[in-house]
Amino acid sequence: MKANPPQGPLVGKRQSSQAITAEYQNADEIFVRKTAVLPQKYSHYRTVKGDGNCGWRAIAFSYFETLHRIGDRGRILEEQTRLKSLNNLLNQAGFEEHLYEDFVQETLNLLSEIAYSHLASGDDTGLLKAFNDPAISSAIITHFRLLTSAWMKTHTEAYQPFLLEDTVEQYCASQIEPYQVEIEHIGMNALIDALVLPAGLAVEILYLDRSVGVEVNSHKFERVDASGTPLNPDAPTFRLLYRPGHYDILYKIEDVPAPIPGPTNLQVAYATPVTYGGFQSVPVAPVSNDIAPYLDIPGISAPFPPVTPGGMSPDAYTSPVSPVLSTFPATLPLRPISDIGGFRPSKYELEAEFRPSPVPNLPFQTPTFRNQRCGDQTLQIRVEGIRTIMAGIDMSNKLHSLLEMDRDDAEKERHHTHYSFAKILRISGVSICERLQKEHRLHDFSRVDD
Numbered sequence: 001m002k003a004n005p006p007q008g009p010l011v012g013k014r015q016s017s018q019a020i021t022a023e024y025q026n027a028d029e030i031f032v033r034k035t036a037v038l039p040q041k042y043s044h045y046r047t048v049k050g051d052g053n054c055g056w057r058a059i060a061f062s063y064f065e066t067l068h069r070i071g072d073r074g075r076i077l078e079e080q081t082r083l084k085s086l087n088n089l090l091n092q093a094g095f096e097e098h099l100y101e102d103f104v105q106e107t108l109n110l111l112s113e114i115a116y117s118h119l120a121s122g123d124d125t126g127l128l129k130a131f132n133d134p135a136i137s138s139a140i141i142t143h144f145r146l147l148t149s150a151w152m153k154t155h156t157e158a159y160q161p162f163l164l165e166d167t168v169e170q171y172c173a174s175q176i177e178p179y180q181v182e183i184e185h186i187g188m189n190a191l192i193d194a195l196v197l198p199a200g201l202a203v204e205i206l207y208l209d210r211s212v213g214v215e216v217n218s219h220k221f222e223r224v225d226a227s228g229t230p231l232n233p234d235a236p237t238f239r240l241l242y243r244p245g246h247y248d249i250l251y252k253i254e255d256v257p258a259p260i261p262g263p264t265n266l267q268v269a270y271a272t273p274v275t276y277g278g279f280q281s282v283p284v285a286p287v288s289n290d291i292a293p294y295l296d297i298p299g300i301s302a303p304f305p306p307v308t309p310g311g312m313s314p315d316a317y318t319s320p321v322s323p324v325l326s327t328f329p330a331t332l333p334l335r336p337i338s339d340i341g342g343f344r345p346s347k348y349e350l351e352a353e354f355r356p357s358p359v360p361n362l363p364f365q366t367p368t369f370r371n372q373r374c375g376d377q378t379l380q381i382r383v384e385g386i387r388t389i390m391a392g393i394d395m396s397n398k399l400h401s402l403l404e405m406d407r408d409d410a411e412k413e414r415h416h417t418h419y420s421f422a423k424i425l426r427i428s429g430v431s432i433c434e435r436l437q438k439e440h441r442l443h444d445f446s447r448v449d450d
Contacts, residue, residue, distance in 0.1 A: 011061050011131045012047035014124070014251065020045060020241075030210050037215055042206075044256050045241060046249040052180030055240075056141045058247040059191055059203070061131050062238035065124060066201055068114045069255070070236055076115040079199050080108055086147060086194075093150035100146055106139035142179065144195060148187060149176045151194035158193075162186050182245065192221045202237040206250060209243075216241075 017039045024035040048054045048061070067076050083104070090100055110130055117126060131137045149172040152159050156168045163171050163186070176187055183191070192203055202222035211217055223231040239250040 008047065008049055009128075009132050010049045010051075010057065010134070010137055011128060013128070014044050014046050014256065017042050017045045017250070028210070031208065033214050034208060034216050038208075041252065042239070042241075042250045043253040044251040046251070048246075048248050050246045052182050053141050055183035055188060055247045056144060056191070057131065057137065058240050058249050059188075059196070060140050060144055061127065062203075062240070062249055063196060063199070063201070064110060064114060064127055066236050066238045067111075067199070068117070068124075068127065069257075073115045075200075076111055080111040080115070082198065083107060083111070086150075089150045089154060090146060093153045095146055095150065100143065103139045103143035103146065106136055107143050110136070110140065138179070144191060145177055145179070147194050148172075148191045152176065152190045155190075155193075159186060159190060189221070197221070197223050200232065200235055202232075202235040204237055204239045205242055206239065207242050 020038060021035045024031045027035075046061075048058045067079065087097065087100075087104060091097065110127075113126060113130070131140075152168050152172055159171075160168055166174070171186075175181055175184060176190075188205075196203055202220060204218055204220045206216045206218045208216050220237070222233075222235060222237075225231055238255075239252070241248045241250045
């Protein structure tokens with residue numbers, strides 16, 4: 001009777017290695033003892049389908065997964081370039097390009113995908129999808145089989161001593177190149193030499209067998225010098241678990257990314273009702289009649305009436321109107337700009353023709369002004385601010401017209417200086433209005449913008 005083909009995905013999801021312990025709990029005592037301590041060092045593992053390609057697939061998946069975990073796009077693209085250059089090795093070994101180019105392209109495509117992927121380094125969704133697609137998985141495995149064969153054929157001196165009866169050519173034709181032929185130890189060495197070590201990676205293989213000991217034996221494949229000293233002891237390493245005739249993938253706890261925490265369920269504890277025995281009266285601080293902090297507001301010079309505990313009526317007094325800014329000159333003073341405090345000295349003076357037109361008194365009888373809860377004093381200051389703005393507008397408009405007609409550079413500079421002064425007048429008027437609006441909580445009056 002023909003045996004049923006193995007079931008399950010080509011590459012499984014990462015899971016706890018306690019599953020291996022449970023699998024061998026009723027097995028031979030040696031396996032029970034070794035698998036019982038296995039999770040202490042290797043917290044997770046990943047199953048690989050045992051269809052004759054498990055060793056090839058385990059190496060291939062781990063190679064891509066380790067590059068993805070490193071997360072260095074430049075390094076992945078360098079590896080892509082290296083694999084492209086190895087097409088010369090395939091040609092040298094006698095493989096025709098039109099026979100292998102499609103297999104190579106699938107490998108390069110997957111490298112590009114993980115190089116430009118926006119997934120986190122621990123997200124294996126894309127790799128699992130690719131390696132569980134039979135067409136993509138088979139193409140990558142075939143590429144790596146041909147690459148291993150070409151490597152052995154071009155480095156015969158490194159592998160021929162381990163072949164007792166076959167030549168390297170014969171061994172590759174019967175054990176490396178055919179699909180669904182299990183990888184042996186010599187083939188695993190050649191695959192690691194061609195693919196893994198030149199990428200700056202290392203491989204540790206753990207052997208679960210009946211050998212003496214309480215832990216699984218392991219062997220690490222890494223670059224070493226002539227004395228056997230590792231050239232890069234900190235090289236990124238992936239791990240395989242070998243059981244006779246089958247390979248799976250193992251992980252140490254540091255190789256597994258921390259899971260992203262999910263939403264937390266908040267437990268709300270309601271407070272115990274409290275019975276109050278009553279409230280104690282709190283003494284109120286006396287109200288001060290000191291208005292000194294408010295005298296810096298333009299136009300406020302008269303004292304407020306005294307505040308009495310019983311309150312006051314809005315009609316109890318009449319707010320006096322301050323004589324400050326009660327009138328506005330019809331013309332601007334004619335004096336050098338340098339005499340005006342705070343301005344940059346200038347050799348130019350205002351000329352007689354630059355006089356603003358008389359500004360009529362504005363009838364503030366709109367519903368907005370009638371409904372304001374502010375004193376006559378505040379309103380008067382508001383009027384003076386708007387008059388200042390309009391005077392600046394009138395002057396700046398005349399100067400702006402002259403600037404456009406000026407031909408001489410000196411005249412233009414002189415008019416531009418005067419125009420800047422008129423602009424300052426407008427800004428000053430706006431500042432008066434804005435300050436009153438802030439400190440006296442006036443409604444938002446319409447302002448003349450610069």
